[in-house]
Amino acid sequence: MHALDVRELLIGCQFSSLNMEKRGFDLRTTAYPMPVVLVGSVVNGKPNFMAVAWFSKVSSTPPMMMVALGKRQYTGEGIIENRCFSVNLPGEDMVLETDYCGIVSGRVEDKARLFDVFYGESVKAPMIRGCPINYELKLVDTVEMPSTNLFIGEIVGAYVDEEKRSGEVPDLTLVKPFMLIESPPNHYYSLGHHVADAFEVGKRLKLSKT
Secondary structure (H helix, E strand, C coil), X not given: CCHHHCCCEEECCHHHHCCCCCCCCCCCCCCCXXXXXXXXXXXXXXXXXXXXXXXXXXXXXXXXXXEEEECCCHHHHXXXXXCEEEEEECCHHHHHHHHHHXXXXXXXXXXXXXXXXXXXXXXXXXXXXXXXEEEEEEEEEEEECCCEEEEEEEEEEEEECHHHEECCEECHHHHCCEEEEXXXXXXXXXXXXXXXXXXXXXXXXXXXXX
């Protein structure tokens, strides 16, 4: 029986009696899956894209995202210059091109030749038509970290392939994004199976009063 088939869990104060051994590991190891995107900007008048796994939603109202790029990254130069960028979510069928964009610099190769590039409201935030989901962002803040710049952008446009929708929203089972796990060795993994309904399954949990 699946653990989630149990409707109620009674949890007391027995946690202190559990003998679970913990071991430390390298602080720099990212031990969780990260969706991979292609971040786009215009650098020296040309569109450029790089693979990024360090990104996140940071605000709902207004809608904002953050991407973390190394300070020497070519794509970052275009974000700073034009104050806009794109976030493009590739499907599994684009893993080859995506990985290439993570290991080859735009300083030495015109990576935009790999893609059908299009633009939304801004002509300085190049997007990839082959990616099922695209976000267009205007830069609102840059936070300087020791080795990276955190570029925070407000979403001004969001696009999805017509056939990758369910109703008015993207259907990730059709988009088929993939994730990076950095804990060596580095691997890409596909989206897994449905586990439970978020913000709903937890309602089954009841704590004992003792």
